[in-house]
Amino acid sequence: MKLAEFEKSLDDYLTRFEYFADRFDYTPRHRSELERLIDQYSAFITDETNITVWDELEQQGIGRTSGLVDGLRKSSARCVAILEKYRALNLQKGDTEITDYFRNIEECIEKEFGSFQISSTSKVLLVGSGSFPMTALLIAKRTGAAVVGIDIDAEAIELGLKVVETLGPELKIRLEKTSVEFLDDLNEITHIIFSSTVAEKYELLERLYPLTNEQVVVAMRYGNRLKSLFNYPLKETDELKWGLVDNVLRRDDIFDIALYQKILA
DSSP states (O other), X not given: OOHHHHHHHHHHHHHHHHXXXXXXXXXXXXXXXXXXXXXXXXXXXXXXXXXXXXXXXXXXXXXXXXXXXXXXHXXXXXXXXXXXXXXXXXXXXXXXXXXXXXXXXXXXXXXXXXXXXXXXXXXXXXXXXXXXXXXXXXXXXXXXXXXXXXXSOHHHHHHHHHHHHHHOTTSOEEEEOSOGGXXXXXXXXXXXXXXXXXXXXXXXXHHHGGGSOTTOEEEEEEOOXXXXXXXXXXXXXXXXXXXXXXXXXXXXXXXXXXXXXXXXX
């Protein structure tokens, strides 16, 4: 794909994402089209051919397309949130179909913490749990760990609770509409996962330093380079607070994972 064609594809994706985002009305009339769009976009940002074109774009200076990149990141995240709502609403009707995008996410979950294993005695915090909290469900089901999911979208929490009630009522999962600072049991958290579409995730990480225990491990989902079209990228952390202990790069996955532990005085 040539550079001009690549930039046109980005424009086209942004137009289509904005179209579907503006037409979400809780009916299934746009669901199939939106699923196809997100699956196509997921394939687009993991296509090695497109990675080469992105590198060429960066060499020429990405400043002229920075607004387009930011718009795509925000609008695609908005559409993923909508698709989660579609999936949660359809689950209530007995529909358990999974799209390629969700399948990719589930595969990523298997690799989340590397050598920092989650066990039945762990307590996991998920920041940005969404309307279909599959990360919480998979972790709780496969490890027996307690999982706390938070989201700023009240509707996402309401739908997420119904999903958990349907798929894992016996699991140790709690969902709340709150900010991280207001959780009562933060000091008990052993593992934290940040959704890649949480814009302020590094600001939240900074605020979590004095509120969490010394052994806590943080999995920061992110996307650099071409993957930044779908995810917020990696940032530097305060070298006196959080240390990068592993960077899990997965070529075929929709996001990568940075693992942090506290720097202790």
